[in-house]
Structure formats: C-alpha cells, structure tokens
Amino acid sequence: MSPTLIDLPHRPYRRIATEEAFCPPEMLEIYNKILAKGDVDVGFKHLMGFYMSSPSERAQHIMRCLVDLDDLRLQHMDEAGVDVQVIGLTSPGVQIMDKDTAVSFAPVANDILAAAMRRHPDRLVGMIAVAPQDPAAAAKEIQRGVNQLNMHSVVINSHTQGEYLSDTKFWPIFEAAEAMGTPIYLHPNAMPASMIQHFIEAGLDGAIYGFGVETGLHALRLITSGVFDRFPKLQxxxxxxxxxxxxxxxxxxxxxAATVKSKRYPSIQPTQKKPSDYLRENFHITNSGVAWGAALKFTQDFMGPDRVLYAMDYPYQYAPEEVGILEGLDMAPQVRQAFFQDNAERLFKIPSATPSV
Known part of the structure; x- marks a missing residue:
C-alpha cells in the first residue's frame, strides 16, 4: 500500500513540494487554437497535443489534475503527506503563444493562481509566469507578481520558440529578477524543432531524457554566456x-577551461569562475521526479544541503510512495528539515508554520 499521511512518521517540519504544475482552462482554449493550425511546433504537438487528446489513463489524470486548484489537488496533497505546493504554470506556458497573446495572458494566469493562493493560504504558493517574448513586459510582470500578488519566484519553461535566455536581449528579465530577489525556476520544455527529431524517433524526447538534455543545455548556456558575472546575485x-x-x-x-584556452568557439569566453562555482553559488536544485537516495546524497554533498529542496513534479509524477522513500533515507535531522521545509521557506519567502500533522 502506498504511504499516506497517516502512514508517514510524525515530524516537526512541513513537506513543501517545490515543482508542481497547473494549467488554467483558459490556456487550454488558446492551446486548442494553436494545435488547430497547420504549422504546429513539433515539440508542442508531441507534449501538450498528446496530453490534451489522449484517452490514456495517464493523460486523463494529468489533465484533470492540472486544471484543479482546489479539492482534488488538496486531496492528493493530503494523501501524499505534502503540506504545501509551490506551483508554476505548466510547460510550455505562454511561451508557445504569439507575443501579444503571451503578454496579455501571463497576468491572467498569475491572477488565477493568486486567487487560489488566497483561497488556500496555508497550502498553495505561486510562481510568477512571464512572457519572455517581451522582456520589458516580463520584467514588469515580475514586479507586479511580487508587489501585488505575493509571489516571490518566477517560472520560465526553458527556451521560447527556440530562443534561449543566454541571448542578451532577454537580460532585462534577469535584471528584474535580481532586483526583486525572485529566483527563476528554469523548468523543462519540449525540445525545439532543430533538436527534437532523433529523440522522437527513439521515444526519448520527453521527461525520460529529452527534457533534461534541453534544460541542462539552457542552464549551461547561462553559465558560459556570462549571465552570472553580469548578475551575480541571480538565483x-x-x-x-x-x-x-x-x-x-x-x-x-x-x-x-580547455575550450577557452583553445579559442575554438567565439561563444566560449573566459568567465570569472568555474562552471561548478556558478552551480554552487547561483543555482538551487530540487529532486523532482528522482526519489533516489544515492543521487540525493551526492547532490547535497556537491551543492551543500542548503541548496537542495524537495519536489514531487505533480501531476506528471504523482507518486505518494516516494515521500515515504525520501523520509526513510539516512539524513541528519537538520538536513532532512532543510530538504523538506527550511530551504523552500527561505528561497520562496514562505512564512514559517507548523506542519498539519
């Protein structure tokens, strides 16, 4: 039997899951219009196009859970022993839309999420969705999210129609995020058309492998392009x-270092620090989708236990038994509490509270 709230040990901390997704029905209407066009992005078609049309049990579960910000979501949280969800607009968010639609809908999605936060103030925390298609508008939405909606982090679903945030035209987003103290959750997206075909042929384009390859590439582009030399406080x-x-x-x-020395690529120039230094100083890592003790311990040792957080990846990986697996790992009490609660409270500016049980 999968562990439920009553099966898990009593603990003095909350379990805060930090990479959980939602999708307003209004966004699905926009997606349907995009999918009806003849020139649909292949990655989008294979990602949301599949989930929105498949009769499979998995696809139906995901779509049912994505649109719910009330009873069903809270029920699943309770059954898994999760006290709080930090929620972001599901991939690809507004980034698949044309510029005007994306800029106009991002605030709508944020307002919907903020209303759910007000309904469930002790259970739901929101991340600010932005439209990178208009970096100036994205920067303003970050400011509005912090000042008006009580959100203190940003979600960006990796590339935007094949363009990466390492391009300096997007850097007003980083400037705003650094100024407002809002970390950016760089969440996976389907690969752009220029990358995806060989992954689709092997069935490896999604969460099994392709997402990690594409998002890891994006993170490395930020490091090697000098983003963190320009914005040293950005997280x-x-x-x-x-x-x-x-x-x-x-x-x-x-x-x-070898590539810089060889002068092989104009895009690879010296940076102030090593890539691993930026990983340790400008990144935080969640275990979403990976309830594996050996990997978690290595990551905590490498990053430091104050930079590794718990996440489930709901509803794409709703696995209540994984909470029990993680609780059963050999961790010092203070490290366990940091993993499940303290790091998330600090990073997302979540008010401290006692666990529900």
Missing amino acids: IILGHMGEALPFWAYRLDYMH
Whole structure:
C-alpha cells in the first residue's frame, strides 16, 4: 500500500513540494487554437497535443489534475503527506503563444493562481509566469507578481520558440529578477524543432531524457554566456536533480577551461569562475521526479544541503510512495528539515508554520 499521511512518521517540519504544475482552462482554449493550425511546433504537438487528446489513463489524470486548484489537488496533497505546493504554470506556458497573446495572458494566469493562493493560504504558493517574448513586459510582470500578488519566484519553461535566455536581449528579465530577489525556476520544455527529431524517433524526447538534455543545455548556456558575472546575485532553480549537471561538474570545469584556452568557439569566453562555482553559488536544485537516495546524497554533498529542496513534479509524477522513500533515507535531522521545509521557506519567502500533522 502506498504511504499516506497517516502512514508517514510524525515530524516537526512541513513537506513543501517545490515543482508542481497547473494549467488554467483558459490556456487550454488558446492551446486548442494553436494545435488547430497547420504549422504546429513539433515539440508542442508531441507534449501538450498528446496530453490534451489522449484517452490514456495517464493523460486523463494529468489533465484533470492540472486544471484543479482546489479539492482534488488538496486531496492528493493530503494523501501524499505534502503540506504545501509551490506551483508554476505548466510547460510550455505562454511561451508557445504569439507575443501579444503571451503578454496579455501571463497576468491572467498569475491572477488565477493568486486567487487560489488566497483561497488556500496555508497550502498553495505561486510562481510568477512571464512572457519572455517581451522582456520589458516580463520584467514588469515580475514586479507586479511580487508587489501585488505575493509571489516571490518566477517560472520560465526553458527556451521560447527556440530562443534561449543566454541571448542578451532577454537580460532585462534577469535584471528584474535580481532586483526583486525572485529566483527563476528554469523548468523543462519540449525540445525545439532543430533538436527534437532523433529523440522522437527513439521515444526519448520527453521527461525520460529529452527534457533534461534541453534544460541542462539552457542552464549551461547561462553559465558560459556570462549571465552570472553580469548578475551575480541571480538565483536559478533546476529540477530533476539539477538535470544531471552536478554529476558532470568535474568534466564541465575541465573542458570549459580547455575550450577557452583553445579559442575554438567565439561563444566560449573566459568567465570569472568555474562552471561548478556558478552551480554552487547561483543555482538551487530540487529532486523532482528522482526519489533516489544515492543521487540525493551526492547532490547535497556537491551543492551543500542548503541548496537542495524537495519536489514531487505533480501531476506528471504523482507518486505518494516516494515521500515515504525520501523520509526513510539516512539524513541528519537538520538536513532532512532543510530538504523538506527550511530551504523552500527561505528561497520562496514562505512564512514559517507548523506542519498539519
């Protein structure tokens, strides 16, 4: 039997899940219009196009849960022993839309999420959705999200129609995020058309592998382009155990230095620090989708236990038994509390409270 709230041990901390998704029905209407066009982005078609049309039990579960910000979501949280969800607009969010639609809908999505936060103030925390298609508008929405909606983090679903945030035209977003103290959750997106075909052929384009490859690439582009030299206080969150980047850290450091020395690529220039330094100082990592003790321990050792957080990846990976697996790992009490509660409270500016049970 999967562990439920009553099966899990009593603890003096809350379990805060930090990469959980939602999708307003209004956004699905926009998606339907996009999918009805003849030139649909192949990654979008294989991602949301599948989930929105498939009769499979998994797809139906995901779509039912994505649109619910009330009873069903709270029920699932209670059954899994999750006290609080930190929620972001599901991938690809507004980033698949044309510029005008994206800029106009991002505030709508944020207002919907903010209303749910007001209905459930002790259970739901929101991340600010923005439209990178208009960096100036995105910066203003970050400011509005913090000042008016009580949201203190931003979600960006990786690339925007094949464009990456390493391009300096997007840097007003980083400037606003750094100024407002809002970390950016760099969440996976389907690969752009220029990358995806060989992954689709093998059935590896989604969460099984492709998401991590694409989002890890995006994070590395931020590091090598000098984003963190320009914005040293900027904080980025990566899910899925850091999209495997901590496990590559040694080779990243060596090969980055070797590539700079060889002057092989104009895009690879010297940076003030090693790639691994930026990972440790400008990134936070959640374990979303990876309830594996060996990987978690390595990541905590590499990043430091104050930069690794709990996440479930609801509803795409709703696995209540994983909470019990993580609770059963050998962690010092203070590390366990940091993992489940303290790091999230600090990073997302969540008021402290006692757990529900």
